[in-house]
Every structure is written in structure tokens, then in C-alpha cells.
Amino acid sequence: MTSILPKTFTQKLKSKSFIRDLSMFLNKDGPIWLTIKSLAHDLESHKVDYAIIGGLAVYAHGYERTTTDCDILLSKAYPGDGLIGPVSFPDPKVCQENIDNMKFISLPKLIDLKLTSYKRVPAGRIKDCCDVVELIKTLKLKLSFSSLLDPSVRNEFEQLVRDLEKDEQKTNINEE
Numbered sequence: 001m002t003s004i005l006p007k008t009f010t011q012k013l014k015s016k017s018f019i020r021d022l023s024m025f026l027n028k029d030g031p032i033w034l035t036i037k038s039l040a041h042d043l044e045s046h047k048v049d050y051a052i053i054g055g056l057a058v059y060a061h062g063y064e065r066t067t068t069d070c071d072i073l074l075s076k077a078y079p080g081d082g083l084i085g086p087v088s089f090p091d092p093k094v095c096q097e098n099i100d101n102m103k104f105i106s107l108p109k110l111i112d113l114k115l116t117s118y119k120r121v122p123a124g125r126i127k128d129c130c131d132v133v134e135l136i137k138t139l140k141l142k143l144s145f146s147s148l149l150d151p152s153v154r155n156e157f158e159q160l161v162r163d164l165e166k167d168e169q170k171t172n173i174n175e176e
Contacts (some may be wrong), residue, residue, distance in 0.1 A: 073090070073105060143161050
């Protein structure tokens with residue numbers, strides 16, 4: 001059978017270095033994790049408020065996916081893309097939680113940021129929506145979780161939950 005994946009990609013999947021790197025990431029022991037641990041330690045030692053966001057925060061909150069970068073929130077003084085919107089980068093002091101001795105953005109704020117980013121640039125930020133979908137599925141989040149979210153993203157979150165519930169019902173019917 002012919003693979004639909006490019007040859008270089010299938011070769012990479014079979015390489016020992018790829019498997020080693022993936023294993024190190026999943027065990028929180030690769031270059032990305034060592035970088036964020038070192039950065040968190042330095043920020044703590046200088047008493048700088050921070051919250052880890054992005055793919056590492058998604059991973060820390062329960063959806064195990066890889067990432068190739070470290071995203072960190074230092075202050076709300078810089079509003080990101082400069083566009084006026086209902087959700088901006090929050091003050092890390094008020095939205096952090098300690099996971100594995102590092103400060104990660106809280107789950108509600110992570111979902112706020114992911115859905116806001118997706119709403120602004122749907123085609124360019126589809127991964128943000130996918131992250132939210134996977135967090136909903138992995139953590140079994142319900143409609144009631146939306147009360148913890150910014151009002152500007154509640155409808156999107158609730159629609160995702162409803163869509164996932166419909167998909168699950170269809171799957172259950174097909175399995176019977």
C-alpha cells in the first residue's frame with residue numbers, strides 16, 4: 001500500500017532521533033522542557049510574575065500534544081497584536097496556577113486566549129480551536145464551565161461542547 005505521507009515525513013517518523021525527541025518531550029525532559037524549567041527558575045529567583053501559556057500550558061492542563069516553542073506571559077503592559085478586543089493578555093499574577101513547580105496560566109484564561117485568537121484569525125489560528133476541543137474532550141468539560149470564561153467567548157465554547165456531545169451521540173448510535 002502506498003503512503004499518502006511525503007517520503008521525508010515517513011522517514012522522519014521511523015528515525016531513532018525522532019522517537020527519542022518525542023519520548024523526551026512526553027517525559028518533560030527535552031530541550032523545550034529544559035528551557036522552560038530554566039526560564040521559570042530564573043524568573044522566580046528574580047521575583048518576576050509570569051505564566052506559561054501556549055502549547056506547554058495546553059499540555060500541562062491535560063491534552064498531551066507537542067510544541068516547538070516556549071510561550072510565556074510576563075505582563076499585560078504589552079497588549080499583543082495591538083487590536084482592541086474584549087480579551088487581552090491578563091496580568092500573570094491573577095491568572096496563574098502552580099503545576100509541576102511552574103506557574104501556568106489557569107485553564108479558563110487559557111481557553112479565553114485560545115478562543116479569542118481563533119475568532120480574530122480563524123483560518124490562521126485553527127490550532128487554537130483544536131486545542132480547546134481537545135481540552136474539552138480530555139478533561140470532559142461541560143457547558144457549566146463556560147461561566148468561568150469571558151462573556152465574549154462563551155458562545156463559541158458552548159457551541160463546541162454541544163457539537164462534541166452530538167458527535168458522541170452519533171458515535172454511540174453507530175457502535176450499537
